[in-house]
Amino acid sequence: MKRTARTSILALSTASALLLTSCGFSGGGGSQGGEDGVTTLNMLVPTYSTGTKTLWEGVIKDFEAEHEDIDINLEVQSWDNLEGVLKTKLQGNQAPDIYNGGAFAEYAAEGLLAPASDIASDETLADFQQSFADAETYEGTQYALPLIASARALFYNETLMKEAGVEQVPTTWDELYEASKKISEKTKAAGYGMPLGSEEAQGESLIWFAGNGGNFGDAEKISVDTPANIEAAKFMQKMIEGGVTQNDPGATQRTPMLNTFIQGKVGFAYGLPQTAVQIEKENPDLKYGIAPVATKDGSAATLGVADRLMSFKNDGSKSAAVKEFMDYFYSAPVYTKWVSAEGFLPTTKSGSEQLDGDQTLKPFLDLLPNAVFYPTTNPAWNATDGAFKSMMGEIATGKSAEDVLGGIQAKADAASN
Amino acid sequence: MSTAVRDAAAPKYRVRKHDQSWWASLPWIGPALALILAIVVFPAGYMIYNSTRKISQVGTDLESVGLKNFATVFADPALPRILINTFFWVIIVVLLTVVISLALAQFLNKPFPGRTLVRMAVIVPWAASVVMTTTLFYYAMDPNYGLFNKFLVDLGVLEEGFGWTKNAVPAIAVSIVVAVFVSIPFTTYTILAGLQAVPDETLEAAKMDGAGRWRTYFSVILPQLRSALAVSVLINIINVFNNLPILRVMTGSIPGNDADTLMTYIFKVLQFDRRLDLSSALSVVNFAIVLVIVAIYVKTVKPMQEV
Numbered sequence: 001m002k003r004t005a006r007t008s009i010l011a012l013s014t015a016s017a018l019l020l021t022s023c024g025f026s027g028g029g030g031s032q033g034g035e036d037g038v039t040t041l042n043m044l045v046p047t048y049s050t051g052t053k054t055l056w057e058g059v060i061k062d063f064e065a066e067h068e069d070i071d072i073n074l075e076v077q078s079w080d081n082l083e084g085v086l087k088t089k090l091q092g093n094q095a096p097d098i099y100n101g102g103a104f105a106e107y108a109a110e111g112l113l114a115p116a117s118d119i120a121s122d123e124t125l126a127d128f129q130q131s132f133a134d135a136e137t138y139e140g141t142q143y144a145l146p147l148i149a150s151a152r153a154l155f156y157n158e159t160l161m162k163e164a165g166v167e168q169v170p171t172t173w174d175e176l177y178e179a180s181k182k183i184s185e186k187t188k189a190a191g192y193g194m195p196l197g198s199e200e201a202q203g204e205s206l207i208w209f210a211g212n213g214g215n216f217g218d219a220e221k222i223s224v225d226t227p228a229n230i231e232a233a234k235f236m237q238k239m240i241e242g243g244v245t246q247n248d249p250g251a252t253q254r255t256p257m258l259n260t261f262i263q264g265k266v267g268f269a270y271g272l273p274q275t276a277v278q279i280e281k282e283n284p285d286l287k288y289g290i291a292p293v294a295t296k297d298g299s300a301a302t303l304g305v306a307d308r309l310m311s312f313k314n315d316g317s318k319s320a321a322v323k324e325f326m327d328y329f330y331s332a333p334v335y336t337k338w339v340s341a342e343g344f345l346p347t348t349k350s351g352s353e354q355l356d357g358d359q360t361l362k363p364f365l366d367l368l369p370n371a372v373f374y375p376t377t378n379p380a381w382n383a384t385d386g387a388f389k390s391m392m393g394e395i396a397t398g399k400s401a402e403d404v405l406g407g408i409q410a411k412a413d414a415a416s417n
Numbered sequence: 418m419s420t421a422v423r424d425a426a427a428p429k430y431r432v433r434k435h436d437q438s439w440w441a442s443l444p445w446i447g448p449a450l451a452l453i454l455a456i457v458v459f460p461a462g463y464m465i466y467n468s469t470r471k472i473s474q475v476g477t478d479l480e481s482v483g484l485k486n487f488a489t490v491f492a493d494p495a496l497p498r499i500l501i502n503t504f505f506w507v508i509i510v511v512l513l514t515v516v517i518s519l520a521l522a523q524f525l526n527k528p529f530p531g532r533t534l535v536r537m538a539v540i541v542p543w544a545a546s547v548v549m550t551t552t553l554f555y556y557a558m559d560p561n562y563g564l565f566n567k568f569l570v571d572l573g574v575l576e577e578g579f580g581w582t583k584n585a586v587p588a589i590a591v592s593i594v595v596a597v598f599v600s601i602p603f604t605t606y607t608i609l610a611g612l613q614a615v616p617d618e619t620l621e622a623a624k625m626d627g628a629g630r631w632r633t634y635f636s637v638i639l640p641q642l643r644s645a646l647a648v649s650v651l652i653n654i655i656n657v658f659n660n661l662p663i664l665r666v667m668t669g670s671i672p673g674n675d676a677d678t679l680m681t682y683i684f685k686v687l688q689f690d691r692r693l694d695l696s697s698a699l700s701v702v703n704f705a706i707v708l709v710i711v712a713i714y715v716k717t718v719k720p721m722q723e724v
Contacts, residue, residue, distance in 0.1 A: 083691075084687075084688060087475070087476050087691070090475060090476050091476045106473075106474055106475055107475060110473065110475050110477055112475065196672065197670045197672070198669065198670060198672075198689075201672075247560055247577075247578075247579075247580050247583070248560070248580040248583035248584065250583075250671070250672045251580065251582070251583035251584070251670040251671050251672060252583070252670070253670060256559075256561070260561050265561070382474055382691060383474060383690060383691060386688070386689030386690055386691060387689065387690070389689055390672065390673070390685055390689040390690075391672060391673060392672065393671070393672025393673065394672045394673040396672070397672065397673065397675070399673070411690060415474060415690075
């Protein structure tokens, strides 16, 4: 009895000692340039596809073979968790040295990011297409390096269209409504797949808003509840209430919805170049086509997405190593291989030249000039994005379009102050 | 006067003695104390501190705002619905769990062949990860490829798959089923332990006095289960009130706040609005509610009192 008591006290004190040491509140900021001259870079990236992790591991392995004095710790997270993980790291002073994300302005606004000129050479910076480089600028300084670009296009199921007697691929909202209605009524499939769940409600919304000349605002002001956007949201509601979408669009996530499209159970859905790659892999028999986004009057518009690499400066001691990595990664052979493996569009001039003849990418490359982007340079964008994810689905549960967009606007305004 | 003089002299001696026993006990209680301070008191204190700060979306602590965060939280139009949801969620889950567990424990207390196996089987939901169990249910409820929906469609009950987890009320109902399922093992075992402590003499006495089965159960067995029940109800209330994984998986995709309990709402404020300060304020409210429930419970049920 005595012995067990002593052992358990021992165990307890060991445990508490361990706890106290590991619970150090501010943390050490990771390993610095160590005694042996090796710099360790922490890298946090999201998954674009199931192959993302392997792709990055390949890049890092080749890079480390060339640079023996630099080690890279790769951490891969899902998009759902990415920003939560980053936030935890920031609070614990463990900010990643290389970070791949969507929004950057709020981090730049707080002075957490290293300027682009510190993390990439002049040649690398000059290689970015100007429009993309401009989108990485906050108050006159470029902070991030554009990594990928993407555009959405309308995927249509030819088999279902034939079965329902739809002859023309819809180019306007009304045509899309009628075509979806026919498919919903005459086949067992859903007409149009509308994912307004928390995964990417902001994406589906902006595709529709852009189709009416709308957007989410600019670097100075987030504007969600504009007349053009409300009109578009009302049409989305008409689609839902007319029963031409899948069930419960307000709670439908994008990935499962696209999976059902790939299985041939949805007539129309907006997809990415990756969707085409996925169809090729998982259901090559699917008879489908890719067309421009259907808009109110048939004019060209789509949602463009650009993601970026950035570097949290921490104490600034690792900038040189980050620069080595960025210059290596953005060199045409490495970068082009990465971008095309993920099915994205390149943001560098040298990359675009190399990928010019790619057939899968062509319809999307054509759409890119008319793309509307998220206002990622606005520090309130993150909050707006969150508000879309948690609230936009409510247009499917009977709330008025004005109320829903007004609510999102209120959250954006609250974050701007 | 004289007593005052004596008192003034006395503490010296007393303090030294007190000191000694304090130092002597430190090695024994020290580690536990350090553990409690590090993992209970400090985080709770830090949470309360955060609730009075303005914290940027990135996570930088900007300034003190006093109780402004609480004013914002209480002015939130979504709060009443959330509190009502939370109330029903806790009451229904705990009530169902206790009633089912009472029956199950009674059954497991009877000797029958294979009893050990059945007792082991009851533990399974307890041993499995809650997120895993919930995800399993979640997929079964999926309108497109869920097993449960396919079953109902094949039987002809439904024409096509229903989005059980896509609408507020059915999603909470399904969550309740899962919560009861994972709460039963602990509750059953606590009650079973209580049942085994019921002396046979009392049962024999009841028999001698001619009490029927139900009478014996309600007048003899149930009162003796008081402390076992008290413990399991209290722990269940706290657990269910603070449950995040089940609700987050089941109701996570529902837009707006119609299906939120206080706990999932705190999580959404953190995840979507990125308001660490507001979610801390909400957590303090949550903490206070749990404390009040426990206080009321201890006061009225007096679980510590002997029967």
